[in-house]
Amino acid sequence: APAQTLSDRDHQMLRSAALRIIRALGIEGGCNIQFALDPRSSTYYVIEVNPRVSRSSALASKATGYPIARVAAKVAVGRRLAEIRNEVTGRTFAAFEPALDYVVVKIPRWPFDKFPGADRRLGTQMKSTGEVMAIERTFEGALAKALRSLEQRWPDELELDDPALIDQPNDRRLFALLRALWLGATPAGLAARTGIDVWFLDRMEAMTRLAPSPTELPGRNGHEPTYKLVDTCAAEFEAETPYYYSSTAEEVSETRPDPGRAALVVGSGPIRIGQGIEFDYCSVHAAWALRSAGVRAVMANSNPETVSTDFDTSDRLYFEPLDLSAAAAVARAERVAGAVVQFGGQTAINLAERLAGAGVPILGxxxxxxDLAEDRRRLAQALDSIGVPQPAGGATTSIDEALAIAQAIGYPVLVRPSYVLGGRAMEIVHEPEELRRYMRWAREALPRGTVLVDHYVMGTEVEVDAVCDGDTVLIPGIMRHVERAGVHSGDSFAVYPAYGLTPEGEAEIVDFTTRIARHLELRGLVNVQYVIQEGHAQVLEVNPRASRTVPMLSKVTGVPMVRLATLVMLGERLRDLGWESGLLPPRPLVAVKAPVFSMHRLLAVDPYLGPEMKSTGEVMGVDRTLGAALRKAFQSSGIGLRPGGQALLSVADPDKPEMLPIAARLVERGYRLHATPGTAAALRRAGLACELVAKAGRPRPNVLDLIAAGVDLVINTRNGPGVSLRPGLPLIRDGFELRRAAVERGIPCLTSLDTAAALLAAWEGGPDLEVRTITEWREG
Structure with missing residues (x-):
């Protein structure tokens, strides 16, 4: 934005059409209209009209500085546009249409780095999980900045060699076009192949003339950026809101640091699997805490979908890529006392060391x-030194050493890298050849080559979030995962307060968490994940930052965790703020977090849950009892269980004894059971009637036909590594087609018997659900 290839005549034509449509439909408030325009004529079609604010409304608001949702809300209660003041300029009114003297570029963030085996072609089905936005004075500058904001590795030349990447829309097409232009392809030739307007390709060719290689962006040549104000009116009126973007095309900077102490809050960037809106919650509450403490909050982020990039969340907002050069430049321009990196997920944490090296103090x-917490090798040594147990294992960069560690501790082993989020590249490995292949891949693909090889412990997972000031360690609550270890915490159902813990087990967890926080001298937030086996806890990982469970725990306990952590970073002591060490008494409620998935949009991705995170969101259910809270959570995530339905069961041999009581409870609810041969035999031996159905790939009819005909629930577990994202490892095992067929038809497909048991517990608790405010639940 603004549209670069529309003539003024076309622009006015579409604008007039939009106004006629809105008036004819009688729409008051926000409205989104999408047109298809023939570039060779003035023929256009209306694709759709959305009589509401839409995903693009948030983008348009951030791009123009015009608060669409705020204005729409005021219109809904009877205000006229001419009566609503524009808070950005402080002078104009909402009837004044925005005018831009800069260029805005949005690029979607796709999850294919997590799912390289997925169908990467783009079409009418949305596949992105988030987006970035960049502002500059030129299209070239904005595009380069948006590419930096994606926080993704640029594909190498071998990856971009396939001509289909240019001919078909896909997530790597832009990179392939830039490479082709750098290698000498003409804009006109590429325009003919792709249908992309030659104007864009001309601009991209200009970018490549300054690029040092076909897989690198042009640099800044060491120039310090200047900062310009987003003012919605192309400088016709003076703007008052400090909402800035950097530019290398201007010499005069419009930002001036205000007197007084300031802190830079590093945001979390685009929403992606493993790093979602939970971290924006934390960034926003950190900004509010800084402002309430009299410290200027300077926010840096690149995501137009977030509250942190609202113009009034912080004292100063910078729409910038979250890389070292941009973050350090903002810190210098604002003369901040330090940077807050604990609330922006792994994006911010990964910047900590380099920001400090650039002279920006790290608060907290x-x-x-x-580094001690994030570096798996150093953490293992630290835990040993304070007597906190952990699964047997070791850290290595060597294939031979990894094989030796696995041989010593025994298979299966859990392999994972340091400094990643969302369980990226985490695998359960069952044999030496799998481990050998994983280590070959890790040596080339991981940013820090260290891989942790741990004995895989099957037990109950428990998660703790704490606020610490170096001495006092406040634990608002403990959460237990419904699924046993092996399913990523972000994909697990989690319950507060943790059920099933003995008083001794709970005391052990509190003791270990306190020891860890004090020994590591952590100030701010810390997240510790444990596995409980035979009543004793072992540490799985320590995260020296906000976790994705902080918003939920803050809401259900009433403890302002982010505010307390921010004040600690500013030098306050928890005792002076009225808080003591230890675990707070549980609130008189049960809260359940349930993951939400988008598997139906990502073809060829196995929905089986394992140690690498796959969910794209979450919901929460709160009630008096565990069963009722589970039911609310399942319902909110789109999973139901009606009496008298049909269930398809196909489970691995080790899971068959545990499956039998679940199957019996399904029969009690009037379910008709279908099962694959091995599962059917186990059910019949237990006296449970079922209908035999052949596995996928066997003569018809088989499970795929049954799913196509319609079932209400699929329960499928597997034995062994199954699908792997690492090149060279096994790609498909029996059951993949079954799971994909269920997901693509919207049928709940549960790949853990723990989840299946929880679903039955939820629907056996009775039909009546109580509705109360979260404050009423907390107060009992």
């Missing part, structure tokens, strides 16, 4: 403390 936990 020191860079060394962060």
């Amino acid at each position: 936990s020191s860079v060394d403390a962060i």
Whole structure:
């Protein structure tokens, strides 16, 4: 934005058409209209009309500085546009249409780095999980900045060699076009192949003339950026809101640091699997806490979908890529006392060491403390030194050493890298050849080559979030995962307060968490994940930052965790704020977090849950009892269980004994059971009637025909590694087609018997659900 290839005549034609449509439909408030325009004529079609604010409304608001949702809300209660003041300029009114003297580029963020085996072609089905936005004075500058904001590795030349990447829309097409232009392809030739307007390709060719290689962006040549104000009216009126973007095309900077102490809050960037809106919650509450403490909050982020990039969340907002050069430049321009990196997920944490090296102090936990927790090898040594148990294992960069560690501790082993989020590249490995292939891949693909090889412990997972000031360690609550270890915490159902813990087990977890926080000298937030086996806890990982469960725990306990952590970073002590060490008494409620998936949009991705995170969101259910809270959570995530339905069961041999009581409970609810041969035999031996159905790939009719005809529930578990995202490892095992067929038809497909048991517990608790405010639940 603004549209670069429309003539003024076309622009006015579409604008007039939009106004006629809105008036004819009688729409008051926000409205989104999408047109298809023939570039060779003035023929256009209306694709759709959305009589509401839409995903693009948030983008348009951030791009123009015009608060669409705020204005729409005021219109809904009877205000006229000419009566609503524009808070950005402070002078104009909402009837004044925005005018831009800069260019805005949005690029979607796709999850194919997590799912390289997925169908990467783009079409009418949305596949992105988030987006970035960049502002500059030129299209070239904005595009380069948006590409930096994606926080993704640029594909190498071998990846971009396929001509289909240019001919078909896909997530790597833009990179392939830039490479082709750098290698000498003409804009006109590429325009003919792709249908992309030659104007864009001309601009991209200009970018490549300054690029040092076909897989690198042009640099800044060492120039310090200047900062310009987003003012909605092309400088016709003076703007008052400090909402800035950097430019290398201007010499005069419009930002001036205000007197007084300031802190830079590093945001979390585009929404992606493993790093979602939970971290924006934390960034926003950190900004509010800074402002309430009299410290200027300077926010840096690149995501137009978030509250942190609203013009009034912080004292200063910078729409910038979250890389070292941009973050350090903002810190210098604002002369901040330090940077807050604990609330922006792994994006911000990964910047800590380099920001400190650039002269920007890190508030809260020191860079060394962060590295101690994030570096798996150093953490293992630290835990040993304070007597906190962990699964047997070791850290290595060597294939031979990894094989030796696995041989010593026994298979299966859990392999995972340091400094990643969302369980990226985490695998359960069952044999030496799998481990050998994984290590070959890790040596080339991981940013820090260290891989942790741990004995895989099957037990109950428990998660703790704490606020610490180096001495006092406040634990608002403990959460238990419904699924046993092996399913990523972000994909697990989680319950507060943790059920099934003995008083001794709970005390052990509190003791270990306190020891860890004090030994690492953490100041701010810390997240510790444990596995409980035979009543004793072992540490799985320590995260020296906000976790994705902080918003939920803050809401259900009433403890302002982010505010307390921010004040600790500013030098306050928890005791002075009225808080003591230890675990707070549980609130008189049960809260359940349920994951939400988008598997139906990502073809060829196995929906089986494992140690690498796959969910794209979450919901929460709150009630008096576990069963009722589970039911609310399942319903909110789109999973139901009606009496008298049909269930398809196909489970691995080790799971068959545990499956039998679940199957019996389904029969009690009037379910008709279908099962594959091995599962059917186990059911019949237990006296449970079922209909035999052949596996996928066997003569018809088989499970795929049954799913196509319609079932209400699929329960499928597997034995062994199954699908792997690492090149060279096994790609498809029996059951993949079954799971994909269920997901693509919207049928709940549960790949853990723990989840299946929880679903039955939820629907056996009775039909009546109580509705109360979260405050009423907390107060009992």
